[in-house]
Amino acid sequence: MSEAEQEIEKLLGLHPKGFDLSLDRITRLLDVLGNPHTKLPPIVHVAGTNGKGSVTAFCSALLEAGGLSVHVHTSPHLVNWHERYRMGVKGGRGQLVDDAVFADALRRVADANAGQKITVFEILTAVTFILFSEHPADAAILEVGLGGRFDATNVISNPAVSVIMPISLDHQPYLGDRVELIAAEKAGIMKPGLPVVIGHQEYDAALDVLTATAERLRCPTAVYGQDYSAHEEYGRLIYQDEFGLADLPLPRLPGRHQHANAAAAIRALKAAGFIVTEAMMEKAMLSVDWPGRLQRLSEGKLMAHAPAGAEIWVDGGHNPGAGEVIAEAMAGFEERQSRPLFLIIGMINTKDPVGYFKAFAGLAEKVFCVPIRHSDAMIDPVILANAAYDAGLVAEPMSTVGEALDAIRQALSTDATAPRILIGGSLYLVGDVLSDNGTPPK
Template sequence: MTYSQALEYIHSFRPFVPNPELDRLLPLLNALGNPQDQLKFIHVAGTNGKGSTVTMCAKILTLSGYRCGVFTSPYVVDFRERFQVDGEMISQQELAALVEALRPILEEMKTRNQFVNEFDVVTAIGFLYFLSKGCNIVCLEVGLGGIHDSTNVIKTPLAEIITSISLDHTRVLGDTIEEIAAKKAGIIKPNSDCVCYPRQHLDAIAVLMEQCAKTGSRLHLANPNQVQIIRSDLTGSAFFYAGKTYEISLVGAHQVYNAVTVIQTMELLRQKGFVLPGSAITEGLKETRFSARFQILRQNPVVVVDGAHNPEGLQALSQTLQMIQQKKNLIVGMMADKDYGHSLQAVCRQADEVICVPIQNPRAVRPELLAELAEGVCPSVSVIRNLSEAFQTALDRSGEQDYIIVCGSFFLAGEMIPIIKNRL
């Protein structure tokens, strides 16, 4: 089986199946010898900050000498981003071999009317891969929600992390913070340790506390008032916490609190026997880079790609854009299942020009509709349906000191990054 054939086979499975229960995945994992039961995990759920948090944790663990796997979703450019060990993606040959081994089992399950979805298959591949690579620990990011997510088949992890919770995927998870938090809290296992983002919504904290009480688990929550931000600009942030000064390269004050969540998690792992030098923590936080999180791809003009796509994420991006005094040209595309109205306007309000573009996805918003919304808050709005042309137009309209910001969706980021890199 070739790599392209492996991807085609993975994508042949439905994104979702009617049965939301995790027992749909158990026959597959049982046939594979339950690889998930032979691994140790940090399990991460939340609305925003999951990918950044997972990546920071993994960087610190790798620098501390542990073989660390990362399972993340979604990918931005390359499907193999989902499976990484010590910062390296799975090879095309390894992925094809794993899919080839899985295929007979999956086909036999179909004959017994045992159906799994695409993310189930991806999750099983991840478990097999991390076990085969001898990972000491895996940073495991949920795909959607928590309680019914495929990753929740694992037993009690070393730690659960709940990142910032806000409104997103409301059609699936609920339309209140409490309802969404209840789905995310579903990853909290009996007698476990849950680390919570310090600036969590109070309604979400109440739900998490209730779940911890039900399961006999411990909730670890840093006091945000103990965090002193020394510097926060377009190069990252410096902050003081628990008697030490740290630096991060990820942009935005919200990333400071993601970093504090990671520091709390590392302290918890120390208590469980992991040897994590202070230097690994400080260097790991400082060295972490993450695709499509205010990722600067070129200078003169500065070109930034940011995958923020829901209200909280776009509000954070809007605050970051306020730091930029130069002209800002935005290239924007969004998905229809997001609260794109107010979110879009919050970002476009900071822009001098906005170019609305399509995304090659059936759930994408028509760029003409995005333009209508942007026209009320930005002085110059246009629609360009070809992404290469949109980028060239933004370049033509920008001076060497100006900024071009691609934002609104990870899907758009994935399409635009190769176009931008081809122009470097």
Template sequence: MARLSALHLRRIDLNLDRMHRLLQRLEHPERKLPPVIHVAGTNGKGSTIAYLRAVLEAAGLRVHAYTSPYLVRINECFRLGRRGGGVLVGDDELRGALEHCERANAGAPITIFEIETAAAFWLFAQHPADVVLLEVGLGGRLDATNVIDTPLASVIAPVSMDHTEFLGDTLRTIAGEKAAIIKRNVPAICAEQPPEAMAVIEQQAKRMHASLHAAGQDWHVNVERGRLVYQDDRGLMDLAAPRLFGRHQFDNAGLAIATLRALEVFRIDAAAFEAGIVNAEWPARMQRLASGALVDQAPPGCEIWLDGGHNAEGGRVVAAALGDLEERVSRPLVVIVGMMGNKDAGAFLANFAGLTRHIIAVQIPDRGNAMPPDRLADAARALGMRVETCAGVGAALRSLARLAYETPPRILITGSLYLAGHVLAANGTPPG
């Protein structure tokens, strides 16, 4: 991985020319894949893919999945379809795929994400499966995954402001980048969007003669008596709630259901939908940490939640989930946060201003472009929050353990998927 990372001066350089060149040298594995469901969006892409995979596997299908970024091990990005459930690619097979792509690339400039994506295509082309779930890395139009000419479906999860230095500084521009995965005559399934983003997506679907299945228009998902109720023109499904916590997970599950219901190729019964929605797992998305090395350092009896949210919209849905928890059982809330330097810390933290005044800013380990805790603390103070800094999550938890809480606190660790990955590794609970 270190060797491949050195092939390009920049980690992110949005351009499809290098990808097309390498795929040609690999004899176009992207043309030998099982049918592809392509998923873009700002937030919720990974969770939507988790639901898609769980439902399809519950229906007895073999599902390849390529997602990013990983939390602890790069193997998490590559899941190979098997009867009865997929498996993460093993070290030897992944090393072989990356080395094969490295030889084909012959030292030419290429980003690490591009060569990883090429390796995913090459791997998936070697293994039979019924469907490939393909998550966009960044944006859509010039993302390395956007080389599939005719996917089975184009899916767009919620669009919001993020990565403005690459995608543009308006919601319309960002939505245009995401909507560019919509292909001619391929059905597009869309989550509920802000009006300006929705207008762009509708224009692209019309331009591509793609049938558009939009949340709130063509399908609806609601929470009724704690259950997920989905409805479209084919009828209504009353399903158990997702295991993944938060109201937003009902919406992500609804997007997955809408996608599969829009595709005639799959015949999925209600039992498979329910099993998939209930059993889907996606680490570091409002994940409760009940035990582990880090948990042992926290105040006795506390709750610890982990979420990789890192933009304003991600913070909003996590804050809403915390509000639901507070309604069930009231506890003092502490937010331990670490962010990357290119993120809008103020917009993210503003979501928690009405829930807590206690913020602990920490450094993300081994990330040179992480936001310094002092800068993060300044953003919290500007919102009227009480803030302290600690060297890391472990130090923050030990600091809290020394305080005298009448009620054990609820602790949220958030701000970055990189921080979340570090926490899972340090806690001894890496994703499987």
């Protein structure tokens, strides 16, 4: 266990791990620390149910393609806590925070909090502001943890741009059980008179809330499909906005949904005042990286369990909206090469498993349901298999991912077409898989 991980273990023993949506505690703590959140480079603040991590990755790749240094805060992590803090490097790709620097910031924040009631996420967010304020960079990208209005990152008062990505049902106990209620929470990151970019919205009710809020706050606003767009044409990505058109390579991140994510990132950086050239866009489409989201495993320890020639993909998407875009991506792969699709899924009990699984009905041959290690909130594999059955899928509980891969291998005849296997349903499961496979994010 690293020095920083030891400090976090101490904090987890003292403070609750979950969310307690309020800005009072983080505001008090930051005041003691000298308000480091007011001393950051230009900020891109990103919220949304799905796609916020991808648009964060695109924004980072675009700015780095222009030679700028970019701090990036994301959550949760997959394998190591350090993944939440990528520190900007001038002229190169950002690097995960140094362990000693991370540990020092954790201790300073914990000392400043002086044992008062707070969540670990709030402490980690204060650490973000300490790290990003004390190490110069050209830009900072902050991904919202949960919701928006009362998320700990929303102490930011003057973002260069606020970005709202696709909104669907998730975290209903915290955010509400209708998309318009969730949209209202996400819209809470908008600031009066400052630019807003709205990503592709499947639900008109969500879009109506977002545009009405932006209009009320008199925010300069760009909406996907109205003010900017992207589509595939002859194997290229065509991006268009009021400033012109760009003919680009398809994004390195697979799935048609990434076209809209790339477009939102381009438009957001323009709204924030950054110069975004076509050369930067081209380079970013080919260099963008976002581990654990439609990531293909090509090497590692788990490959030995899989059938020969199998494709193995991991994706941490876990709500119905994510299920739809992942299923669409899997179906798109089928067009290029027909393979039977198997799912290995683990989920936690705050999610909607039936809603997630419905997207794969008629597409997946079988679902193997597995536990998530070290999670009291995991759905029992037997119960999860019943949810898959209710969604119209054939399902079976398994003890481990390795056991599920073995079962797929044993079920296929030697002359069968090598399968496509999706492991997902939870970022926690994907983190376990990447760790076991020996391929953690770097």
